[in-house]
Amino acid sequence: MHGPDKSPEADAHPFSSLPELPELAVRAGAKLPAPPDDAACFALWRKYAMLANVERHSRLVAQVATALARRAAERGHAVEVDAVRASALLHDLAKTYCLLHGGSHAQLGASWVFAETRHYGIARGVLLHVHWPWAVPEGPGICALPFFVIYADKRVRHDACVTLEERFEDLLARYGRDERARAGIRMAHEQALAIERALAAQLGCDLHEDTFDCRGLVQ
Numbered sequence: 503m504h505g506p507d508k509s510p511e512a513d514a515h516p517f518s519s520l521p522e523l524p525e526l527a528v529r530a531g532a533k534l535p536a537p538p539d540d541a542a543c544f545a546l547w548r549k550y551a552m553l554a555n556v557e558r559h560s561r562l563v564a565q566v567a568t569a570l571a572r573r574a575a576e577r578g579h580a581v582e583v584d585a586v587r588a589s590a591l592l593h594d595l596a597k598t599y600c601l602l603h604g605g606s607h608a609q610l611g612a613s614w615v616f617a618e619t620r621h622y623g624i625a626r627g628v629l630l631h632v633h634w635p636w637a638v639p640e641g642p643g644i645c646a647l648p649f650f651v652i653y654a655d656k657r658v659r660h661d662a663c664v665t666l667e668e669r670f671e672d673l674l675a676r677y678g679r680d681e682r683a684r685a686g687i688r689m690a691h692e693q694a695l696a697i698e699r700a701l702a703a704q705l706g707c708d709l710h711e712d713t714f715d716c717r718g719l720v721q
Contacts, residue, residue, distance in 0.1 A: 535620045537584040543591040546618055553598045558661035564590035566654035566663065569714040571647075573705045579645040582623070586650045589615075589627030593651055608632045627651040634693060644700040653701060656694040657714075665711060666694050 538546070547557055567590035571583045596611035612629035616622065630648045632655075638644070659669050670691040678684040702709045 534623070537582065537588040537621060537624060538592075538619055539584070540587075540591065543588055546592060546595060546615075550595055550614065551598055552595065553601075555660065556594050556597050559658060560591055560594050562658045562661055562663060563593060563651070563654045566590075566657055566714045567650040570650045570654065570701065570705070573707070574645040574650075577705060579642060579704070581645060581650075582647070585621065585623050586627070586647050588619070588621075589624040589631075589647055590651050590654055592624065593628050593631045593655060595628065623647050631655050633690060634697070638693060638696040638700055640700055640703075642704060644697065645704050649697055649701065653694065653697050653709075656690075656697075663714060666691065666698060670694070 547560075552560075564587050568583060568587045571581045571586035575581045575583055592611070592615050594607060594611065595614055596605075596607040599605075600607040600610060608629055608631060612625045615628045616625035619625065624647075627647045628651075631651045634648065634652055638649075656666060656669055657663055659672055664672075670687060673687050673690075674684060678687055698709050
């Protein structure tokens with residue numbers, strides 16, 4: 503995040519003109535590092551001095567992303583649920599630092615996460631959790647790690663599970679100071695809706711007001 507008073511949705515994504523990132527090439531027989539478990543992620547929270555409110559937000563984002571990933575796996579999609587959960591737990595690892603010092607918490611966090619885990623996919627989810635800079639896939643390709651983390655993050659306002667409309671109304675109220683900022687927030691809202699529609703189609707359920715077992719926090 504650029505600072506405590508600036509919405510990440512307000513600016514164009516710095517990678518918007520780049521082609522699609524390639525999938526990680528793994529030679530035959532090679533193994534990716536195992537995703538860190540919850541305890542390892544919490545240790546990284548402590549190492550990077552994550553604020554308590556960011557911890558609460560990250561726990562709930564992980565709960566939503568994990569629920570989505572499990573549903574996708576149950577429907578036959580090739581999903582590494584543990585990697586999704588780790589990426590969601592770590593998606594705001596650099597948020598506290600960037601609130602204090604500036605910079606992109608997605609970019610800095612991705613570099614920290616890769617250095618700590620050596621797991622490309624988990625770091626990629628952190629890098630792209632604010633904004634997906636390419637077309638949203640309509641088919642099975644939506645059931646991929648970054649989209650679970652992006653969508654979960656957009657369904658959690660602070661430490662409450664809310665609808666996309668509530669989330670973006672809050673962003674507009676807090677950060678929509680000028681037309682440029684409002685346009686960026688509206689664009690992010692449209693992308694989140696597209697991801698919601700595509701995920702719902704693949705998972706065979708209505709996600710709009712799903713509480714993801716967050717105890718009915720969605721009105």
